[in-house]
Amino acid sequence: MRPVAVVGIGKTAFGAFPDRTLRSLAVEAGEKCMTDAGVSPSQIEAFYLGNFAGPAFVGQNHLAPYIAGSLGLTGVPCTRFEAACASGGSAFFHAVSSVAAGLNDIVLVAGVEKMTSQTTPKVTEILAGAGDMAGEGRAGATFPALFAMIARRHMHQYGTTREHLAAVAVKNHANGAKNPLAHMRKVITMEQALAGKMISEPLTVFDCSLISDGAAAVIIVPLERASEFTDLPVRILGIAQTSDYVALDAKADITTFWAVHEAAEKAYKMAHVSARDIEFAEVHDCFTIAEIIATEDLGFVKKGEGGWYALEGRTCLRAERPINASGGLKAKGHPVGATGVGQICDVALQIRGGAGELQLDRHSLGLAQNLGGSGATAVVTVMGGI
């Protein structure tokens, strides 16, 4: 396998943009990324797109060539990847696989979602389609409901509290307030987080990520060619995608995302590192409980101790191992298909030292963790500088 490097990154702001189309968001991210890498469309050999539900959200299918055409990119394989909230991570994993295998040299990966043109109940319904619609969906399970049931069980087994959950929201909002591309640039207090409107007990509105529009893109090449495009290549040291059952009631233990644990083990092994070597991480906090479980599944803290880890401030911006310095999905926003690619951009930006006010002190080895549904797809990527 050939080593692979990220040589270009590009993101739109995440937010509610009534005047923007899905295509225009994806094109903006793609063009920013090509400019960053100094790559022209004619050099790109394949296009991988992460998108969860463009057909349902905006009524457009055949999205990969649709977007590629607007980027001036034709005559190459253009494919959309759908893996619920891990659609972006899955597109990235397969793009990296193709470059590592020697099939392609210069590959563009983008992720995009346009969600805010639908009402919240309709968005809730479309998102529920990432679960088992014949089982939990039929019974009335929303995604907040599935993660609420995960939170309840985690609280029951480990003594996790609502304050633990709220600590994640407070920290991610504090970080997001400093991120110029974040959807929600607003600091919140513990009191506000605890008093939020109830969505699905015990999760309040402050425990849930945002319904957002947005896009992100990266360009990857073989490491040996990285210097043609940038002085600051970011190496993909380890990457894995894994799967588990879609239905929450089919999983033996819902307080852990087994697929994440497995993906992390594989990615660490490929990168020749262990959890304790990771200096910072962007994790999939679609709900606050998901960040707590991610810190456990990734091996940063013992099983069941994620809540205390968050409450003690050990995941904050200036802590030993910051989690979601970008503000996470909670504050940055969660345009579903864009999220996994956006995480790669955020980790790469830190490694390049370009994160401005959010720049971390230790930033040579970072991790991105993208989760699909209630854990049926997981992608973990370990990245480092050269």
Add this chain to the structure above:
Amino acid sequence: MNTGVIYTETVVHAAPAEFVADAPYQLAIVSLDSGGRLTARIAGERVKIGDKVELVETRDGVEYFRKQ
């Protein structure tokens, strides 16, 4: 298949479009005494983890359990 124990539960306040009229409603994963787990609705009194429940009815393809 008719009895079990609550493995986890939630009360849904923000419902999907199809179930907006039902909200708030309690949803639970029931560990069935006959084996396996099932996501179902709760009828009547609210339940918590560990409560014993029994099947009341199946309506529109959804099982409704209540506290025993």
